[in-house]
Structure formats: structure tokens, C-alpha cells
Amino acid sequence: MIEYLTMENAAELDDFVKGHPMGHYMQTTYYGASRPDYQWNALVLRDPEGRIIASAAVHSRASRFLGGRVFYVPRGPIFTTQEQFVQIIQALKQYCKKHYGYLLRIDPPIPAHDSQFRQQVQALGFHIDARDDYSAYQARCVYQTKLEERTEKSLLSSFHTKTRYNIRLAQRRGVTVRLGALSDLPIFHAMMQQTAKRDGFPCRPQEFYTNFFREMGDNVRLLLAEKNGHILAGTMEVIFGNTAWYAYGCSFTQGREDMPNYLLQWEMMRYALKQGCTLYDFRGVEGGPNPENPHYGLHRFKQGFDASFVEYMGQMDLTIRPFAAWLIRRGQAVTSAVERIRARISAFHAP
Numbered sequence: 001m002i003e004y005l006t007m008e009n010a011a012e013l014d015d016f017v018k019g020h021p022m023g024h025y026m027q028t029t030y031y032g033a034s035r036p037d038y039q040w041n042a043l044v045l046r047d048p049e050g051r052i053i054a055s056a057a058v059h060s061r062a063s064r065f066l067g068g069r070v071f072y073v074p075r076g077p078i079f080t081t082q083e084q085f086v087q088i089i090q091a092l093k094q095y096c097k098k099h100y101g102y103l104l105r106i107d108p109p110i111p112a113h114d115s116q117f118r119q120q121v122q123a124l125g126f127h128i129d130a131r132d133d134y135s136a137y138q139a140r141c142v143y144q145t146k147l148e149e150r151t152e153k154s155l156l157s158s159f160h161t162k163t164r165y166n167i168r169l170a171q172r173r174g175v176t177v178r179l180g181a182l183s184d185l186p187i188f189h190a191m192m193q194q195t196a197k198r199d200g201f202p203c204r205p206q207e208f209y210t211n212f213f214r215e216m217g218d219n220v221r222l223l224l225a226e227k228n229g230h231i232l233a234g235t236m237e238v239i240f241g242n243t244a245w246y247a248y249g250c251s252f253t254q255g256r257e258d259m260p261n262y263l264l265q266w267e268m269m270r271y272a273l274k275q276g277c278t279l280y281d282f283r284g285v286e287g288g289p290n291p292e293n294p295h296y297g298l299h300r301f302k303q304g305f306d307a308s309f310v311e312y313m314g315q316m317d318l319t320i321r322p323f324a325a326w327l328i329r330r331g332q333a334v335t336s337a338v339e340r341i342r343a344r345i346s347a348f349h350a351p
Helices: 011-019 029-033 082-098 115-123 152-158 161-172 182-199 206-215 260-274 296-303 322-349
Strands: 002-005 039-046 052-062 069-073 101-106 127-129 141-146 176-179 220-227 230-240 243-251 279-285 308-311 315-319
Touching (some): 011 029, 011 039, 029 206, 052 082, 069 082, 082 101, 115 127, 141 296, 152 260, 182 206, 182 220, 182 230, 206 220, 220 260, 243 260
Parallel strands (some): 243 279
Antiparallel strands (some): 002 039, 101 315, 127 315, 141 279, 176 220
16 A cells, blocks of 8 residues: 655654665655755555555656656655565655656665566666766765774774874874854864865755755764864764664865875774664765776775675656656756856956
8 A cells, every 4th residue: 555645744764764674864754854855755555464665765856847747756665576666656756746757766775687677677667777876966986994794893893904003193193173053064064065076076955965864863973173262073873773874074275184084984984884884875976986087096095994895776767747858958058058158258358
């Protein structure tokens, strides 16, 4: 039986997500509340006894063109069997059609080598997007460290020699880590702006991180690395179910030689161990672990913490209304072209 939920009656959903092997914090009401730029709804599949056995938390928003809506299931749906997956997708299609959706997008954490699932989603009409950069909604390639049956000592000893050295170097140089509070978010955002400029990615507004920190509640921790009273770097760690995620990280350029980012990762992993987590997820990287990859430095950083490269199948799109989707994409392409021309004109006339 399919049931549709709103934020007001979905507490049971969070418990299901927390206990499921595929559970991800982006499939919870906590994350949904942190994204006011989307409308949030969910649907669940129940067994004959009324227990939830599969779910999909859906984020949607209207396009600027024709009023059509994109429906997005971040890191979902959550299911156990292929039959459950098909039932959830059929219900999502009906829901999208009813609410003027022209596109359904999902990106469950399914390994890229799962040929059976690949055939199934393609048979359902999905197009699989194999992009391996950050232009997709969620990164297709991540790094993960297994924590099961680990102690702090055995975990630390599994790290690369250089990683252990940098952790201890940070400690010797007087870097310490403390918990941050809501009042620390302005400086966290300032670090994020500097990191974004340094590494070449767009920075979200401070409101985004404020909403995330506030709405994720006890599931998120803000950590700040300091030296002599000066903040050098910061991270946000999410713990939900048996997994810890390195959600966001940033640093000032000044002080990076003191290796605060290494100490922050170690402190997050230590805490995850204490909370009984069996997996630590470093989240995304661009491209594969190839030394010729211009982003290979981030790969090496995460590899140093005994993390393994994990390649997911990718973002999956199902067109619900083909003609509307074509018109909207054309409108978006024209708008993007106009914005690029305006940017070039502004740059040309700049003093």
C-alpha cells in the first residue's frame, strides 16, 4: 500500500530511513526542512502489517518556464527488493503527473557495476547520467572508510604514513578542535567563500548553512579548528543511522600549513567510532583516482584516511511530459546564453 506524507506526519519515515542499509540523511524530514527552496513531500510503501518497507522523500520546485515542476529524490528512493523499487517508481510517476511534473530525477546509491539494476531503470524509461563532476545534483564518485570492528588505534594505524604525520603535526603546532555554534556560522561562511574562490566552485549563501545546521538538529555537528584563538578551518559532520558523513568543509588560506583539515577529519572519525558508526563517508570527488586527473589531490587526501573509491551509477532522469520538458530546456538554454552574453558585456565595460 502506498501512502503520501507531508512534513507534519512523517516522523515514522525518519525512523525507517535511520534503520535501513540504504538510509541517507537527505531522505529525512530534517534535510527537507533545511531546504525551503524546495517543496517537500514523501511517499511510503507499507507491508500488510502497516510497516514501512520502502520510501521516497521528494523535493520539487517550479521551473521559470511554463510552470512545470522537477521532482527530485536525493540519494533515494530507499528500498530492499526490485519489486519495491518498481512500486515506488510507479507511484512517483503518478504523483508527478498529478502535480504538473515534467521530470522525475532520482540518484540512489547503487554501485555502477550493478548491471541488473541498470537494466531495470532503463527498462522503466530512465536515462542514466554518468557525469563524474559536480555538475550533477549529487556526486557520482565518493570515498568511504569502513569503521566496523575498528578501534581508534587500529583506524589510525591504517592511515597513510603522511596522513598520520600531518595529524600529529597539527597537534604539535597547537591546533585544537572545538564544537561550533550557530553564532560561528558567519565565520564558517567566510571560510567557505575563500575556499570556493580558491578551489573554483560556487559558494552557497550563508542562509543555506544556517538552515542546514539548525534543521538537522542533533544529527549535525559544526567543528572548528583553531590555533592561538584564530579559526583556521571548519567542517560539518552528519551522523544518521550507522553512517557519518563529511558534509561540508572549508578553511582559510592562511594557516593551512598547520594541517587543520587533517586534524578535523581525525576528530570526526573518532566521534563516528564512539557513536557506533560502521561507515564514514567523505562524499564527492571529481573523476576517477587517476594521477592524470587535475583533481587527483583531493583523491589522495581522502585515500590517506584508508578510504576506498566508490562509484555510483549516477543521476537518473525520467521524462514525464516530453513536450513540456523540451520547451523548458529550450527556455533554460536561451536564458543561460543571454546571461553569458550579459556577463561578457559587463566584463568588457568594466574599468
